[in-house]
Amino acid sequence: MDTMRDRFVPVVSRLLDEDPRVAVVLAEIGAASLAEAQLRHPERVINVGIREQLLVGAGAGLALTGMRPVLHTFASFLVERPFEQVKLDLGHQGVGAVLVSAAASFDWPAGGLTHMAPGDVxxxxxxxxxxxxxxxxxxxxxxxxxxxxxxGDDKVYVRLSVQSNADALPVDGERFLPVREGRSGVVVAVGPMLDSVLDATEGLDVTVLYATTVRPFDATALRRATRTAGTDVVLVEPYLAGTSTAAANDALADVPHRVLGLGVARPELRRYGTVEEHLAAHGLDVRSLRECIDGFVRGGRAGTRG
Structure with a gap:
């Protein structure tokens, strides 16, 4: 199966052919893969070199002229390094762009912390x-x-990863999808964490919601699920643990509830390892997830992890 990033190149190439408003801005990463598209649309495929602040600034400039810019590089170089430009050139000027990242939280462990971005969302x-x-x-x-x-001209972040579930679901860019029903709690599995969550909750009496659009947070789907499954909620996110706990708490503010956020922990792992080893170290492997989720919905102390 191809990866999400493998899919990005042909899709954005077709979008360039289909829509004259679309422009792609790169900071060296990905430029070779889009060389053919650049030959067809030299004025709309722009490589600014290893200048990530300029990447965002150029995208904002294109948006000011009415274009729909797609900006692409690793997440750490797309969100973290040029954050001031994301805040000012896009947000302060009131223009939109599509930021498409690669490498996720630790897709390339050998790259070290410079190429990891668990805090992007x-x-x-x-x-x-x-x-x-x-x-x-x-x-x-x-x-x-x-x-x-x-x-339209909205500000959108699309977070790509090499981690993938076995099967695709019919996502719509808005709602959480219910994929399992239970009566002893709700587990929200974000993106590539779904398969691990389903394996970890096999035999547990919990509802599983699948989230591929996390902002805006689908409070309606969460509230609906808690009516039959109870108000113990576990969030399993492939980035910084607790990123969405405030959103879940806000969704359930008028009812007694508990929320556990599982995800990437804050301490830095200083050995390269593999993606699987990083998942296990952060408690995102199937065994650790089952221990935490089962302990939490049973009211035990195991739910305090993460």
Missing amino acids: ALLDTLDGWTVHVPGHPDEAETLLRHAVAA
């Missing part, structure tokens, strides 16, 4: 008006990328 949460898509399968990445480009 939490950082965008400090700004107003961002839509955030976290696909869990290449097919979903294609759907959500097309949705993002077509979303």
